[in-house]
Amino acid sequence: MKHAFSTWLALVVFAFLLLPVTQLTAQAGPDCLSCHSDPALQDSAGHKASVDGHAFASSVHGSLPCNACHADIKDFPHPDHIAPVDCKTCHADQASALAGSVHSDGKDHPCTSCHGDAHTIFPKTDARSAVYPLNVPRTCGNCHSSDGMAKKHGLPNVYPAYMDSIHGFALSKEGLLVAASCQSCHGSHHILSHNDPQSATYKTNIPRTCGNCHAKIDVDYEQGAHGHAVMRGNLKAPVCTDCHTAHSILQPTEAEFRMQSTPICGSCHKDKLSTYHDTFHSQLGLLGGYVETARCWDCHRAHDVLPASDPRSPIAQANLVVTCGRCHNGANLRFVQYQPHADARDLKRNPALYLVRLFMNLLLGSVLTFFVIHTVLWLIRSRVDQLRNGSGQGGNHA
Amino acid sequence: MPELEQAAPVAVAEPAAAAPAAEPAKPAVGRYFVRFTRAQRYMHAVLFSTFLGLAATGLPLRFSESFWARKLAAGVGGFGAILFFHKFCALLLTLAFLIHVKEVFQRGIFHREKGIFWGPTSMVGNWKDVKDLFGHMRWFLGLGPKPNFERYAYWEKFDYWAVFWGMIVIGFSGYAMWFAPFFARFLPGWALNAALVIHSEEGLLAILFIFSIHFVNTHLRPDSFPMDMVVFTGVESEEEFRHKRPMEYARLKKEGKLEARLGQAPATWLVNFSRVVGFTAIFIGLTLLVLTLSAYFR
Numbered sequence: 001m002k003h004a005f006s007t008w009l010a011l012v013v014f015a016f017l018l019l020p021v022t023q024l025t026a027q028a029g030p031d032c033l034s035c036h037s038d039p040a041l042q043d044s045a046g047h048k049a050s051v052d053g054h055a056f057a058s059s060v061h062g063s064l065p066c067n068a069c070h071a072d073i074k075d076f077p078h079p080d081h082i083a084p085v086d087c088k089t090c091h092a093d094q095a096s097a098l099a100g101s102v103h104s105d106g107k108d109h110p111c112t113s114c115h116g117d118a119h120t121i122f123p124k125t126d127a128r129s130a131v132y133p134l135n136v137p138r139t140c141g142n143c144h145s146s147d148g149m150a151k152k153h154g155l156p157n158v159y160p161a162y163m164d165s166i167h168g169f170a171l172s173k174e175g176l177l178v179a180a181s182c183q184s185c186h187g188s189h190h191i192l193s194h195n196d197p198q199s200a201t202y203k204t205n206i207p208r209t210c211g212n213c214h215a216k217i218d219v220d221y222e223q224g225a226h227g228h229a230v231m232r233g234n235l236k237a238p239v240c241t242d243c244h245t246a247h248s249i250l251q252p253t254e255a256e257f258r259m260q261s262t263p264i265c266g267s268c269h270k271d272k273l274s275t276y277h278d279t280f281h282s283q284l285g286l287l288g289g290y291v292e293t294a295r296c297w298d299c300h301r302a303h304d305v306l307p308a309s310d311p312r313s314p315i316a317q318a319n320l321v322v323t324c325g326r327c328h329n330g331a332n333l334r335f336v337q338y339q340p341h342a343d344a345r346d347l348k349r350n351p352a353l354y355l356v357r358l359f360m361n362l363l364l365g366s367v368l369t370f371f372v373i374h375t376v377l378w379l380i381r382s383r384v385d386q387l388r389n390g391s392g393q394g395g396n397h398a
Numbered sequence: 399m400p401e402l403e404q405a406a407p408v409a410v411a412e413p414a415a416a417a418p419a420a421e422p423a424k425p426a427v428g429r430y431f432v433r434f435t436r437a438q439r440y441m442h443a444v445l446f447s448t449f450l451g452l453a454a455t456g457l458p459l460r461f462s463e464s465f466w467a468r469k470l471a472a473g474v475g476g477f478g479a480i481l482f483f484h485k486f487c488a489l490l491l492t493l494a495f496l497i498h499v500k501e502v503f504q505r506g507i508f509h510r511e512k513g514i515f516w517g518p519t520s521m522v523g524n525w526k527d528v529k530d531l532f533g534h535m536r537w538f539l540g541l542g543p544k545p546n547f548e549r550y551a552y553w554e555k556f557d558y559w560a561v562f563w564g565m566i567v568i569g570f571s572g573y574a575m576w577f578a579p580f581f582a583r584f585l586p587g588w589a590l591n592a593a594l595v596i597h598s599e600e601g602l603l604a605i606l607f608i609f610s611i612h613f614v615n616t617h618l619r620p621d622s623f624p625m626d627m628v629v630f631t632g633v634e635s636e637e638e639f640r641h642k643r644p645m646e647y648a649r650l651k652k653e654g655k656l657e658a659r660l661g662q663a664p665a666t667w668l669v670n671f672s673r674v675v676g677f678t679a680i681f682i683g684l685t686l687l688v689l690t691l692s693a694y695f696r
Binding site for chain 1: 458459460462463467468471477480481534535537538539540553560575578579580582583585586587588590591592595596599600602603606607610611614615619620621
């Protein structure tokens with residue numbers, strides 16, 4: 001008897017425990033779907049009001065009752081106008097991060113603009129998610145492509161540039177989950193303008209941002225002259241994106257990058273670019289196709305650029321034979337006296353070269369000047385003679 | 399260039415009889431005289447074709463920043479082809495130069511042939527050339543008579559020595575760059591820098607000079623217009639010989655050597671072939687000249 005009572009009590013307790021749950025699901029689960037599973041259902045404003053129950057059930061929110069989000073619906077029939085869903089109720093951290101970001105305007109950037117349809121949100125590790133790494137560029141590209149609202153805000157059209165970049169290829173062609181996509185550099189909810197010193201894409205933060213993946217290069221860069229300058233607060237010194245660009249990053253050994261890189265260095269090092277243009281390296285290099293000729297970083301290195309006075313530098317006197325010898329077999333101590341940035345117009349820096357050029361120019365100028373005058377006078381005189389005396393009527397030798 | 403009086407390959411004594419039949423359209427029924435031997439004409443052909451090749455493949459490098467450089471490079475067959483052709487033409491021209499130098503020394507020193515290093519038939523300048531230069535200029539201005547030129551006039555000697563000097567200078571600087579680590583064994587470092595300056599400036603001078611001054615002086619001036627064919631056919635008419643080089647004509651006549659220089663009227667095919675080759679060369683040259691000037695004065 002005592003046993004029977006305890007069994008009964010347990011059943012009653014269990015039933016009471018179960019009651020609120022069954023009540024709620026009964027209130028907003030299958031009951032809601034009895035209307036909202038109709039694919040044609042619309043509200044009075046004409047917005048779609050149908051929900052795919054199966055898809056929702058498999059989504060990250062599938063275990064939640066409808067009124068967990070549509071909290072203002074208490075009973076049926078519910079009012080025509082219901083309050084917008086506030087994701088912040090549960091996702092407070094993300095909401096506050098978003099509030100301080102460039103996407104803070106909730107009207108233009110509702111959560112669903114990135115996470116997709118509210119009833120089919122999947123965890124970011126799920127390939128069906130709009131924020132699954134391989135889907136992120138397309139998701140951001142919905143706005144940040146030429147036709148999107150990026151145009152309205154005067155932002156560059158980054159989506160196609162990214163997709164053609166080495167990161168874009170790694171992601172779209174190779175399907176590498178580790179390939180950098182938008183949020184790898186910009187973050188997700190707390191995206192800040194690159195003008196904001198807190199931003200991961202603020203100039204001085206970029207080496208660290210890229211260094212999240214390219215750790216060794218970040219170390220090299222910070223040891224180099226450019227890294228030192230940036231760390232000292234010189235914002236003119238280049239960071240990763242100044243040479244590699246932010247979105248259209250190319251494989252640096254690729255011909256296209258080798259062709260476009262020298263002017264990038266030259267945009268700051270103008271005098272060096274000008275003297276480089278005087279050399280055979282540049283003359284060969286500019287013609288395209290022959291991309292092996294020395295570009296800036298072939299001699300100076302790309303990331304740990306150091307002045308010649310630093311013994312670690314590839315252009316330090318003691319290292320020149322090795323550096324030049326990488327291309328020039330048999331480079332010796334005299335060979336490396338060649339000056340890749342000699343200025344034949346500078347008497348003080350390169351007196352011998354200056355004089356050679358001066359001599360050549362004088363020779364060229366005087367020979368041509370004399371003979372142009374000589375030839376013009378001759379032509380006139382011959383023509384006059386021809387008209388007057390009929391002499392020299394052209395060649396008659398054949 | 400060594401003279402050819404003794405070596406002139408004269409074949410027919412009565413060319414006047416054959417000439418009218420071969421070329422009925424031409425009024426030239428007179429005699430033809432040999433000015434250049436076959437070897438000399440071939441030498442000129444090698445010289446101008448390799449020179450055009452060197453210019454066409456060198457200019458895109460010299461003016462690599464100009465709008466046409468990459469297109470011209472691509473037209474020649476891309477970058478690799480440019481370097482290959484440049485070096486190929488350079489080797490050919492070097493060979494021609496060495497053969498010529500050997501020839502000059504062989505004839506002048508070993509065979510002790512007269513007229514190679516001095517005299518009226520030599521390429522070496524003399525006092526008459528100086529007098530001719532000033533006399534010619536006086537004639538330009540209507541201040542005196544036209545000088546009587548010998549076998550090689552002063553501007554022709556200048557052409558010869560400019561090319562001679564140019565080949566040494568451009569060739570040496572070119573090889574210094576081609577085999578830089580080797581040349582660095584005996585040249586100071588700055589010489590490698592200077593090599594490019596010298597090579598490109600002297601090359602530019604050669605291109606500007608040949609494609610403007612030489613073309614006009616030798617081919618386009620009224621006396622020869624539109625082209626002096628003698629370097630292709632080897633012969634010129636008696637009338638033209640006497641008009642252009644009266645002193646040589648008179649000297650040969652006086653020495654009784656005139657008949658030894660008689661040649662055959664050139665065959666029609668040779669004339670037509672020469673015209674095509676010559677005008678092609680002049681057209682290429684003038685095109686390169688325009689490109690050069692457009693890049694220089696951009």
